[in-house]
Every structure is written in C-alpha cells, then in structure tokens.
Amino acid sequence: MKSIKTAVDQDRFAAHVGIRLLEVSPGYARAEVTLSEVHMNGLGTAHGGIVFTLADLVFAAASNSHGVDAMAVNIHISYFKAVREGTLTAEAKEISLTRKLGTYAVDVTDTDGNRVAAFIGTAYRKSEKDRR
Amino acid sequence: MKSIKTAVDQDRFAAHVGIRLLEVSPGYARAEVTLSEVHMNGLGTAHGGIVFTLADLVFAAASNSHGVDAMAVNIHISYFKAVREGTLTAEAKEISLTRKLGTYAVDVTDTDGNRVAAFIGTAYRKSEKDRR
Amino acid sequence: MKSIKTAVDQDRFAAHVGIRLLEVSPGYARAEVTLSEVHMNGLGTAHGGIVFTLADLVFAAASNSHGVDAMAVNIHISYFKAVREGTLTAEAKEISLTRKLGTYAVDVTDTDGNRVAAFIGTAYRKSEKDRR
Amino acid sequence: MKSIKTAVDQDRFAAHVGIRLLEVSPGYARAEVTLSEVHMNGLGTAHGGIVFTLADLVFAAASNSHGVDAMAVNIHISYFKAVREGTLTAEAKEISLTRKLGTYAVDVTDTDGNRVAAFIGTAYRKSEKDRR
Numbered sequence: 124m125k126s127i128k129t130a131v132d133q134d135r136f137a138a139h140v141g142i143r144l145l146e147v148s149p150g151y152a153r154a155e156v157t158l159s160e161v162h163m164n165g166l167g168t169a170h171g172g173i174v175f176t177l178a179d180l181v182f183a184a185a186s187n188s189h190g191v192d193a194m195a196v197n198i199h200i201s202y203f204k205a206v207r208e209g210t211l212t213a214e215a216k217e218i219s220l221t222r223k224l225g226t227y228a229v230d231v232t233d234t235d236g237n238r239v240a241a242f243i244g245t246a247y248r249k250s251e252k253d254r255r
Numbered sequence: 256m257k258s259i260k261t262a263v264d265q266d267r268f269a270a271h272v273g274i275r276l277l278e279v280s281p282g283y284a285r286a287e288v289t290l291s292e293v294h295m296n297g298l299g300t301a302h303g304g305i306v307f308t309l310a311d312l313v314f315a316a317a318s319n320s321h322g323v324d325a326m327a328v329n330i331h332i333s334y335f336k337a338v339r340e341g342t343l344t345a346e347a348k349e350i351s352l353t354r355k356l357g358t359y360a361v362d363v364t365d366t367d368g369n370r371v372a373a374f375i376g377t378a379y380r381k382s383e384k385d386r387r
Numbered sequence: 388m389k390s391i392k393t394a395v396d397q398d399r400f401a402a403h404v405g406i407r408l409l410e411v412s413p414g415y416a417r418a419e420v421t422l423s424e425v426h427m428n429g430l431g432t433a434h435g436g437i438v439f440t441l442a443d444l445v446f447a448a449a450s451n452s453h454g455v456d457a458m459a460v461n462i463h464i465s466y467f468k469a470v471r472e473g474t475l476t477a478e479a480k481e482i483s484l485t486r487k488l489g490t491y492a493v494d495v496t497d498t499d500g501n502r503v504a505a506f507i508g509t510a511y512r513k514s515e516k517d518r519r
Numbered sequence: 520m521k522s523i524k525t526a527v528d529q530d531r532f533a534a535h536v537g538i539r540l541l542e543v544s545p546g547y548a549r550a551e552v553t554l555s556e557v558h559m560n561g562l563g564t565a566h567g568g569i570v571f572t573l574a575d576l577v578f579a580a581a582s583n584s585h586g587v588d589a590m591a592v593n594i595h596i597s598y599f600k601a602v603r604e605g606t607l608t609a610e611a612k613e614i615s616l617t618r619k620l621g622t623y624a625v626d627v628t629d630t631d632g633n634r635v636a637a638f639i640g641t642a643y644r645k646s647e648k649d650r651r
Contacts, residue, residue: 134297135292135293135296136272136294136296136302136304139294140304161267162267164315165266171311172307175311176302176307179303195334196333197331199507200330201328203485221467226467245592329509335617335622356460373615373622373639377461377597379511395561400557400566400568401560403558426532429530434530434575435579436532436533436571436575436576437532440567440568462571464594465593
C-alpha cells in the first residue's frame with residue numbers, strides 16, 4: 124500500500140485542509156480531520172466541502188488500493204447533522220468491484236460516533252489502453 | 256442579497272481554499288477559483304474536493320437567495336475532466352422550488368469553457384418551527 | 388403497520404409488475420419479485436426499471452412506517468450485476484430520521500444472495516401544514 | 520439507429536408498462552407513457568417506478584445510440600411533482616461522452632410541460648474485451 128500512502132502524502136489539497144490518512148488496506152481506508160476555524164461555513168458549522176473532501180480522500184485511497192489506477196466517476200453525498208467542533212472520521216468500504224468499476228460506501232462520523240454524512244462513490248479503473 | 260453576500264463573506268472554508276463569489280440573484284449564483292498548488296491531488300490535477308466545494312458554494316448561495324434559510328440535504332456530482340491549471344467557474348441555476356425544498360443544477364467549467372463537472376443539489380428550506 | 392400494508396396493497400403499479408411486500412416494521416421493509424418474461428429488457432436481463440421499482444417499494448414502505456406521510460425527494464441507484472432469472476429481494480433500512488427528512492439504504496440481491504443494486508432514498512415527511 | 524429501435528422494441532418491460540419510444544438520434548432519445556390505473560401507487564398518483572422506468576428507457580436508448588453497447592452504472596433521480604393523469608414525456612440529452620463513459624440528463628414533464636422529475640444517468644461503454 125506504499126504507493127497509495129505516497130500519493131495521498133502528495134495530496135496537497137488534503138494537507139492544506141488538515142486531513143490525515145490513518146489506514147489503507149485492500150478495498151478499505153480511514154481518515155480524520157480535527158475541525159478548526161478554517162473549516163467553518165458562514166453559519167459556524169463544518170462546511171459541506173470539508174465533509175465531502177474527507178470522504179473523497181478515503182474513497183480515493185480505497186479505490187486505488189488494488190494496484191490499478193482508479194478515478195472518480197460520480198458521487199452521491201447525504202448530510203445528516205451539522206457539526207461545530209471535534210474530529211470528523213471517514214471510513215470507506217468497498218461494496219462492489221468489477222474489472223472496470225468500483226463502488227465504495229463512506230460513512231462520516233463525529234467525535235461521539237454520530238453519523239454526519241453518507242457518501243457513495245463510483246470509480247473507473249483504468250487499463251493500460253486508457254493510459255496510452 | 257446582502258445577507259447572502261455577508262454569509263458567504265464569512266465563509267471561512269471558502270476563503271481558505273481561495274473561492275470568490277461573483278454574483279448572486281434569486282435562484283442563481285456564480286463563483287470561481289484560480290487553481291494553484293494547494294488545490295492539487297497526488298496526481299497533480301485539481302482535487303475532487305475543490306471542484307465540489309466551488310459547486311457547493313454557489314448551491315448554498317442560490318438556495319439561500321430567497322430570504323429563507325436553506326440547508327443541503329444531499330448532492331450528486333459527476334466528474335468529466337481532470338484539470339491542471341487555470342480558473343474553474345461554477346454557475347448554479349434553480350430547477351425546482353417548493354415551500355420546503357429547492358433543487359439546483361450546477362455546472363463547473365474550465366478556462367476554455369469545457370464542462371468539468373455537473374452537480375445537482377437538494378436543499379431543505381427551514382421554517383420558523385425548525386428554528387425553535 | 389396496517390395502514391402501510393393497505394397502501395401497498397392498493398399500489399396498482401407494484402401489483403401490475405408482480406412485486407410482493409413481505410415485511411414492514413418501523414424503519415424497515417422487505418419485498419420480492421420473481422422474474423419472468425415481462426421484466427426483461429431488450430438484452431434479456433431484468434430491466435433497470437423493475438429493479439428500481441422493487442427498491443422504491445420498500446423505500447416507500449419503510450419511510451411511511453412511522454405514521455407520518457413521507458414522499459420521495461430523490462434517489463441514487465447503482466447497478467452491479469445483470470440478472471436473467473430467479474427472485475430479486477429488496478431490503479430497506481433507515482439510516483437517518485429527523486423531524487422532516489428520512490434517509491433509507493436499500494440493498495437488492497438475487498436468488499444466490501449476490502448484490503444486484505444499492506439504492507439510497509431520501510423522503511420528505513409531511514406535516515399538517517403541508518396538507519392544507 | 521435501427522438496432523436501438525429493435526432493442527427497445529424487444530424491451531418487454533417497457534411494453535408491459537405501456538411506454539412508447541418516439542425518437543432516437545445520436546446522444547438523444549424521447550419517449551412517452553399515457554397514465555392509466557395500472558401506473559398508480561397507493562396514493563392514486565403516478566408511481567415513482569413508472570416515472571423512473573420512462574426516464575431509464577430514454578437513457579438506455581440515448582446511451583446506446585453510438586453503436587457501442589452501453590450499460591447503466593448508476594442514476595440519480597429527483598421528483599418534483601405528483602401527477603394523477605395525462606401523458607408523461609421523457610427526453611434524454613448527452614452531457615458528456617468519453618471512450619468508456621457517457622452521462623445523460625433526462626427531463627420528465629407532464630401534459631402541461633411542468634417538470635415532474637430530473638434524472639442523471641451514467642453508462643459504461645463496453646469494449647470488445649468486455650465481451651470476451
């Protein structure tokens with residue numbers, strides 16, 4: 124999994140917004156972000172963009188965990204709860220994998236383990252032909 | 256529209272990631288971000304999280320443009336094209352508005368006007384009762 | 388749950404396409420359909436429309452299981468596997484419930500228990516005011 | 520476009536639920552259904568399943584209109600309005616096409632031209648290799 128860790132370590136945007144990747148294994152990833160002032164929207168709660176970006180990072184890590192480059196095709200995210208402080212954790216699990224497509228469910232929870240958002244992402248797995 | 260502008264001006268996360276709101280009118284909003292190193296993922300292209308956050312900002316501005324507080328319920332985003340540089344622009348248009356729900360289509364385009372992503376967001380419009 | 392069973396019993400479209408509701412409890416529902424010629428698309432596999440309709444029925448039953456009228460706002464469905472014969476089963480589980488919104492995850496499986504589709508549906512829960 | 524017409528003509532489920540394909544051209548399709556008793560849910564309005572199936576048919580026709588087999592990956596559908604009678608029309612337009620993926624926006628309208636639902640579908644385009 125070194126290559127995934129490396130790619131994520133080189134993820135400037137994730138670093139810029141304070142996200143830490145905690146764990147990657149085949150079809151799985153987990154990450155967290157500790158909320159601070161820079162993550163807030165105009166209402167003083169965590170911005171939808173930081174919740175999405177956290178979920179997107181574990182989706183990317185999990186979908187790229189099999190040694191084949193995968194790129195996001197589309198994502199559906201549902202928000203359940205506004206959060207003002209603490210740490211958000213996202214966990215991605217693979218729910219389907221075919222030769223060309225992978226689908227991942229991501230749950231985002233707050234410090235108390237309450238569900239903050241549910242995310243389902245579909246990735247296209249590149250073949251050699253796509254890279255030519 | 257002053258209150259929306261103010262709320263967006265107080266949006267710390269949007270400011271932190273360099274997004275500028277350009278225009279808001281009833282049911283409509285437009286914003287942009289000039290890509291730089293901090294927006295890149297491990298592959299050197301604009302992170303899905305910055306594309307989403309830009310789209311999310313115009314969705315929030317447009318859905319709150321009628322003087323009733325609106326919060327994101329869920330979003331579907333499709334990515335069409337990886338972008339390495341230039342300016343991304345997002346434009347939100349209202350496609351449905353009822354007493355309690357609003358739905359918005361957002362297009363994200365690159366400097367050359369190519370479609371980068373399509374986003375559809377649904378917002379719940381709060382009533383006095385919700386605020387009690 | 389009698390009212391839900393009655394409403395579903397009066398669901399003409401579900402009956403027309405051969406769907407049977409098996410179980411409803413608060414926040415939960417399960418249904419099935421035995422595939423036959425009428426459910427096939429031009430390729431001879433179960434039509435996306437019958438898979439969706441089966442999932443939609445358990446979403447409707449589960450979201451209306453609390454004694455408050457709920458209507459579908461939007462749905463995301465992912466298809467994983469084409470099916471030619473046998474029985475499809477759909478099971479809905481509640482993943483979030485607030486005063487005005489409910490979110491349900493539905494899994495559709497084939498006779499062998501393989502995952503055929505994943506569906507996430509959001510419902511708006513009507514209040515007295517909405518009915519005026 | 521003869522092959523698409525033929526495939527859709529052999530679509531048993533679409534025929535069973537009364538859908539008529541009206542037009543197919545590259546990246547585009549249009550179809551309709553005249554509502555009757557069999558399309559109603561327990562509330563006496565058009566079932567979400569018939570609205571979806573109508574939209575799905577034009578998505579399938581449009582995504583298969585380029586001479587390459589395409590299969591549905593996932594779909595997002597938003598419902599805006601309950602309909603009790605008349606004719607529903609669905610129109611699919613291509614919003615993105617790459618070598619392996621196509622994305623289509625479908626609008627469903629009622630007899631008066633009011634928007635009933637918006638559907639965005641993503642299809643995977645098979646290559647020879649997939650068929651082996």
